[in-house]
Amino acid sequence: xxxxxxxxxxxIQGGIDQNLRSDGRKRDTYRPISVETGVIPQANGSARIRxxxxxxxxxxxxxxxxxxxxxxxxxxxxxxxxxxxxxxxxFEGRGGEELSTELSVALQRCLLGGKSGAGAGIDLSSxxxxxxxxxxxxxxxxxxISSDGNLLxxxxxxxxxxxxxxxxxxxxxxxxxSGDEQPEVDISDEEFMQFDTSGIPVIxxxxxxxxxxxxxxxxxxESQMSSAVSVSINRKGHICGLSKRGSAGLDPSVIxxxxxxxxxxxxxxxxxxxxxxxxxxxxxxxx
Amino acid sequence: MAAQxxxxxxxxxxxxxxxxxxxxxxxxxxxxxxxPDGRGFHQCRPAFFRTGxxxxxxxxxxxxxxxxxxxxxxxxxxxSKKAMVYSDVGRLNCNVSYTTFANPARGLGSDNKEFxxxxxxxxxxxxxxxxxxxxxxxxxxxxxxxxxxxxPVVISCASLxxxxxGIMMYDLVAGVSVSCLGRxxxxxxxxxxxxxxxxxxxxxxxxxRYEVTQLTIxxxxxxxxxxxxxxxxxDACSKLDKIMxxxxxxxxxxxxx
Numbered sequence: 001x002x003x004x005x006x007x008x009x010x011x012i013q014g015g016i017d018q019n020l021r022s023d024g025r026k027r028d029t030y031r032p033i034s035v036e037t038g039v040i041p042q043a044n045g046s047a048r049i050r051x052x053x054x055x056x057x058x059x060x061x062x063x064x065x066x067x068x069x070x071x072x073x074x075x076x077x078x079x080x081x082x083x084x085x086x087x088x089x090x091f092e093g094r095g096g097e098e099l100s101t102e103l104s105v106a107l108q109r110c111l112l113g114g115k116s117g118a119g120a121g122i123d124l125s126s127x128x129x130x131x132x133x134x135x136x137x138x139x140x141x142x143x144x145i146s147s148d149g150n151l152l153x154x155x156x157x158x159x160x161x162x163x164x165x166x167x168x169x170x171x172x173x174x175x176x177x178s179g180d181e182q183p184e185v186d187i188s189d190e191e192f193m194q195f196d197t198s199g200i201p202v203i204x205x206x207x208x209x210x211x212x213x214x215x216x217x218x219x220x221x222e223s224q225m226s227s228a229v230s231v232s233i234n235r236k237g238h239i240c241g242l243s244k245r246g247s248a249g250l251d252p253s254v255i256x257x258x259x260x261x262x263x264x265x266x267x268x269x270x271x272x273x274x275x276x277x278x279x280x281x282x283x284x285x286x287x
Numbered sequence: 288m289a290a291q292x293x294x295x296x297x298x299x300x301x302x303x304x305x306x307x308x309x310x311x312x313x314x315x316x317x318x319x320x321x322x323p324d325g326r327g328f329h330q331c332r333p334a335f336f337r338t339g340x341x342x343x344x345x346x347x348x349x350x351x352x353x354x355x356x357x358x359x360x361x362x363x364x365x366x367s368k369k370a371m372v373y374s375d376v377g378r379l380n381c382n383v384s385y386t387t388f389a390n391p392a393r394g395l396g397s398d399n400k401e402f403x404x405x406x407x408x409x410x411x412x413x414x415x416x417x418x419x420x421x422x423x424x425x426x427x428x429x430x431x432x433x434x435x436x437x438x439p440v441v442i443s444c445a446s447l448x449x450x451x452x453g454i455m456m457y458d459l460v461a462g463v464s465v466s467c468l469g470r471x472x473x474x475x476x477x478x479x480x481x482x483x484x485x486x487x488x489x490x491x492x493x494x495x496r497y498e499v500t501q502l503t504i505x506x507x508x509x510x511x512x513x514x515x516x517x518x519x520x521x522d523a524c525s526k527l528d529k530i531m532x533x534x535x536x537x538x539x540x541x542x543x544x
Contacts, residue, residue: 070482098404105401109505113486227412229502239513242504247412249498252521256514 004223012224016209022220023052028265030216033157035276037165038284045166047280049158051216053148058140058158060166064185065137067128075127075135079107081142081155088147099151102245106152107142110203110232110241111159122163123196129171134185136168149219152230156203161277163200165284167192201234201241202269204262208246213258215265229258233266297333299463299530301474301522323479324353331463331475331523336444336534338451346452350444353477354434359445361452364422377419381407381426383441389433402428402438409442409462409491409501415455424454435477439464442491442501447531451538458493460500461527463520465489467506472516474523488513490520494528497521 004012015021025031031052040046043059067074081103083096091099111122127136140162142155170191174184207217207228214221222228227246234240239259244250250258326332332353341347344360351357367378383402387393406428414424426449428441439462446460466476467486476484486506492499499521504513 101400102404105404109503113506234507237510239504239508239510240506242502244499244502245408247408247500249412249493249496249500250502251497252492252499252517255499255502256517259510259513 004220008220009224012221013210016212016214016221019212021214023218025216027212027214028261030269030272033272033276035157035161035273035280036283037161037277037280043162044168045162045164047158047161047165047277049154049161051150051154051157052218053146054150054154055144055146056151056154056158057143057145058155058162059143060159060162061139061141062136062166062168063139064129064134064171064187067132067135071124072132073128074124075137077112077122077124077127077138077140079111079140079142079159080104081107081144083144083147086146087144091144103142103152103155106230106241106243107155107159107203109243110156110201110230113240122200126193126195127168129185130173134171134173147219149217149222150205153203153205153216156201156232157273160197160200160202160273161280163195164197164277165281166195168195169193199234201232202266202273203230203232204266204269205230206258206262208248208250208254208258213261229255229262231259231262231266233263235270237263237267239263297335297530298331299334299523299526300331301329301519301526322473322477324477328471328473329519332477334527334530336447336531338447338534338538344448344452346448346450346454348444348448348451350440350447352434352436352440352475354432355437355440356431356434357428357437357440357444358431359426359428359441359448361424361426361445361448361454363424363452364419364454365425367421367423373421375420376416377414377421378423379407379411379414379416379426380423381410381428381445383428383430383438385430385433389430402441405438405501405503406442406445409460410445410449412498412500413446413456413458413460413493414449415457418455424449424452433478435479435481436464436475438462439489439491443527443531447534450535458495458498459528459531460491461494461524461531462489462491462501463523463527465516465520467508467512467516472512472519474519488516488520490517490524492521492524494525 019027034050036048039048040059044062045060048057081100083091083100085092170188172186206213207225209224225246226248229244232241335351337349340349340358341360347360349358381403383406384398426445430437442462465488466473466484488504491501
């Protein structure tokens with residue numbers, strides 16, 4: 001945890017009140033974001049995102065599995081986050097477990113949509129190989145390497161980048177299998193399908209310090225927050241998920257205001273991320 | 288005694304919004320269905336609360352919303368474990384678990400980590416933690432039967448149990464959830480409806496202070512729908528609060544007699 005003196009606390013709070021934060025940013029400015037894709041050759045897709053001193057890696061692995069009996073026409077996606085003690089000593093042992101669960105749940109809520117699969121950033125029906133029999137299971141793993149606040153936004157962005165980097169092998173299903181028999185498959189190692197990642201939302205966390213809210217808070221600023229609202233928003237401006245952290249209660253009108261501010265910020269963030277991702281992909285192709 | 292608090296209303300259905308019924312876009316679409324238990328879309332299940340369900344606990348409460356049955360007991364404030372560092376505010380420890388027979392298929396009856404942390408986040412803003420420094424309050428919730436909208440019921444019931452234990456709070460916390468099915472918003476969904484929902488929203492709030500302590504949204508929502516759902520939840524929360532208060536008043540006057 002961050003130990004701050006009274007003077008430092010006042011400095012942070014006073015800076016936010018005057019729209020000039022400790023590192024010279026305004027309340028609605030992000031730290032520089034850098035994206036690198038294809039960092040893990042073992043995975044189907046991966047990305048590393050750096051926002052200031054926060055650094056996370058996301059990897060996507062695809063395995064063939066059986067679809068859920070209730071939803072035979074949909075693949076499965078699961079998201080896990082690991083907070084490594086590399087980032088902070090307090091993550092050691094069971095210390096990081098609470099934060100990991102909180103982040104995983106928040107990401108699942110923000111990216112996977114409702115129970116019926118509606119509103120999901122990832123089109124689950126595109127993961128199906130043979131209806132009711134074979135589908136792709138996507139395992140999305142996030143790893144926190146260095147933590148300096150705003151982990152959720154960074155992980156959300158890393159997952160978006162990793163998914164656009166993901167290639168899933170094309171699968172040929174052998175004809176002739178009938179009834180309950182599991183058909184034989186032939187996994188191509190040359191042809192890959194790409195995901196349509198335009199529908200994947202970005203996550204914008206607004207941290208409330210005093211009377212104002214800021215984006216992309218550092219851990220020092222997060223230690224001064226009263227509450228934080230993470231909103232995931234897609235390109236259409238629709239809300240795809242929301243979660244709240246911090247103990248203090250919020251007036252409903254403040255929440256509505258925060259949502260509209262987040263929507264405004266998300267437009268810039270989506271464009272920024274998309275250009276960073278395509279630049280990163282171009283870099284990777286050159287190498 | 289009963290006359291003073293008035294007969295407790297047993298349902299907390301929000302008042303219909305002023306807006307007139309939207310005309311259906313497609314006459315043959317899913318506008319025409321009924322909910323499995325015959326309720327209207329904006330009609331809640333009858334809510335029942337009773338405090339003092341567990342004798343050995345400092346405070347406890349039992350809640351029954353349709354088939355959702357929950358029991359919550361509160362222990363403490365008691366000394367924090369030695370391993371914990373000194374803290375000049377109290378700690379809140381929350382745990383939500385399911386019985387093995389809570390679901391139609393026999394489960395493992397394990398702890399629900401996600402719900403435990405949600406319960407913690409929903410309650411901590413309402414409790415005056417500075418009134419019991421160096422100590423811990425334990426809130427244990429057990430879902431006897433899961434019938435949908437489990438988490439909001441657990442949260443409401445837990446705040447009642449905390450009040451019963453005499454823990455200082457700013458206000459009671461009432462929780463309500465809304466599911467989005469197609470174009471319709473249905474309040475207080477049951478298990479069946481939850482498994483087909485396109486999106487859901489849960490609000491827990493302190494109705495007298497009009498502050499939201501916890502809010503979660505899943506699925507895709509437009510702004511108009513979001514606002515409608517929020518209003519629906521907040522209205523239902525304030526009604527639920529009245530039922531909870533009536534239950535506390537009843538318990539208090541019963542102990543005086």
